[in-house]
Amino acid sequence: MNEKFFDLRKEKQDRIMGAAMEVFAKSGYAHASTDEMVKLAHISKGLLFHYFTSKLGLYGFLYDYSLRFISLEFQRNVTEKETDFFKLQIQMLAAWTDAMRQYPYIRLFLMQAEEETDPEALSVIAEKRAGFTELTQQIAERYDRAPFKEDAPVELVSNILWYVLTGFLAEIDKKEENWLARYEEGSLAYLETLKRMSYR
Amino acid sequence: MNEKFFDLRKEKQDRIMGAAMEVFAKSGYAHASTDEMVKLAHISKGLLFHYFTSKLGLYGFLYDYSLRFISLEFQRNVTEKETDFFKLQIQMLAAWTDAMRQYPYIRLFLMQAEEETDPEALSVIAEKRAGFTELTQQIAERYDRAPFKEDAPVELVSNILWYVLTGFLAEIDKKEENWLARYEEGSLAYLETLKRMSYR
Amino acid sequence: MNEKFFDLRKEKQDRIMGAAMEVFAKSGYAHASTDEMVKLAHISKGLLFHYFTSKLGLYGFLYDYSLRFISLEFQRNVTEKETDFFKLQIQMLAAWTDAMRQYPYIRLFLMQAEEETDPEALSVIAEKRAGFTELTQQIAERYDRAPFKEDAPVELVSNILWYVLTGFLAEIDKKEENWLARYEEGSLAYLETLKRMSYR
Amino acid sequence: MNEKFFDLRKEKQDRIMGAAMEVFAKSGYAHASTDEMVKLAHISKGLLFHYFTSKLGLYGFLYDYSLRFISLEFQRNVTEKETDFFKLQIQMLAAWTDAMRQYPYIRLFLMQAEEETDPEALSVIAEKRAGFTELTQQIAERYDRAPFKEDAPVELVSNILWYVLTGFLAEIDKKEENWLARYEEGSLAYLETLKRMSYR
């Protein structure tokens, strides 16, 4: 990519990245249309390729950027000393919603990337995944297993929670007003329920 | 579609449908490549269109067929009188795994269809959805709410379970041997855990 | 072509030729669909190719056959001794309508062939044209120039008449009942008018 | 269609339209090949569709444009007050030859359109025909019937003339040099002859 991208006004940078995330999130790498992106971002075709060389280059950059961005949000929202599983989950949820306030499609974009099947797309994200995985694993290692019932181990509950928050986000209609607030609220409700179910 | 499709050897019909389901499931309607399908099914380009007229026609047929197929499996596996939530879930899981033994991608295909955004694709599946939704709702109405803890109502647990089984299936690597057995096993484990968590 | 075609029942031969003429006449060589032909003739795809090897072979055969057929009709209808231009024209018109009673699209087929632009098609009809051209020229040579006004020479009137009868036929709706009778009638009217206009 | 087409250099616009008219005129809508058009016009496949969306869109645009173009030529060449049938015919002939100097295939294109049988093609030209038909009918109403012989009424002569000029144009070889001059000359000769034949 062309580093001069960062010399653009922040607002324009975000318009471009937001548009691209949305299109990639909705259509997946292969079917994502650069035409749609430039229309959404109100820029010209040429400019997109001036900064990112290729659709693949753009995809790789966005994935990298999104991962850095959510990592920073994790660092801001997740407290070092906290060990309670559900308190940590609430902090991570806050990190995600904060991120989505800036880039509404960032989580869907990253999750769509997780399910990407296109070989080209996979080739540019493979190595980058490591950083974020490590971050979440570091948090996972802090989980206090004590309050969990014997037969509801933290690993299982953690997986369940991930599936739930992911499935729930996919269902939310992003065209509705306050969709983000509704996601936050609904997610907290699921968190509460699962806490009651899995703590002694 | 051309009804003569059903005059083909059953093995060939299944080869074609299986290949198409796989490609649609992996790529979504828009990016699904008919070239990939015919390569997977070992048939020629022309033959696919001889039977299904268009990619859209094929998609509509497959959706319809898949829905009928899984409906039959539900009727075979789910007993009329059963009311226990988790016993019913186990029966439904058996229906799905039976179906997947025949058409490994049938569940992913149907779930990808649920998230389809392409307007053309939506136009041919919209009306057909009703039948299966009704079937699952009829089952849902039988759920015995009694054994559930007050603060873990069936509806919530049912949603959670759906998200879990769906998310888990998406993660499984279908290239691995015995993936189906591993899915069945893993799913049953999640079911067990959730039962223990939500029953009094 | 396969000579065994002539061993078929005459009715079937005519059904096949009639269907092919119609499709070629309506669509021209290139766009003529063999599928349409076999549907119209109620025969199978394979049979058509069994007898004619290729679309081009069929086209060449039909052109040849049509030319022979109309030549015979000319010999039956056009009297050897007649020299009056308009009487000869009436006889030729009778030859055409007789032919069209058997093969409704024979004239349109031959005229469409005249305007054919497809190089392949042209290659198989080029040499065959000679026979019929010669026949009409032999008739043309008999024309008695005497009754014509000085400034309306027979060559010019002959061309005009050809254009008129051709243009008129193209306009007639072949789906209408009695279209052939209406063509005959209209053509005779044009003949009458032109006679009055060009004879002293 | 994409209105930006008109921002192209006039020469390029005409190259594209001329090529498309030629191919449509020669092959009819269905068999007309877009590949042939772009080769003739020396542009790429994509560009044609960038401006006209589809073959059908291009066809509709060309028909519309051609009709407007020839209408303007009629307005420039046909004098308001003239009522003599043959003088008006000569003016209309001038309009057509002027138009053909710019777009050699414009008349053949429009006449091929008149005989179009493809349902899709018909659907986009049906409503547009009205304008030009009206224009020629307005001219037809001015014809002075007085000089015509009783038994050669204007309507009949008018039909004859139309068939003649049309059939003659179809026969002319457009690859020959000066074909347009030869058409003009030949047409005038036919006009002269018919005048002498039908005027008292």
Added chain:
DNA sequence: TATGAATGAGCTTTCATTCAT
């Protein structure tokens, strides 16, 4: 920096032709 006209490889679809039955 920014544009969008232009390209051509690749996709869906059609259709003449083949061949096992």
Added chain:
DNA sequence: CATGAATGAAAGCTCATTCAT
């Protein structure tokens, strides 16, 4: 003699990418 399932080259059309301005 007769069928129609099967093929694959070629057609219409899309879209990432380039480049002159």
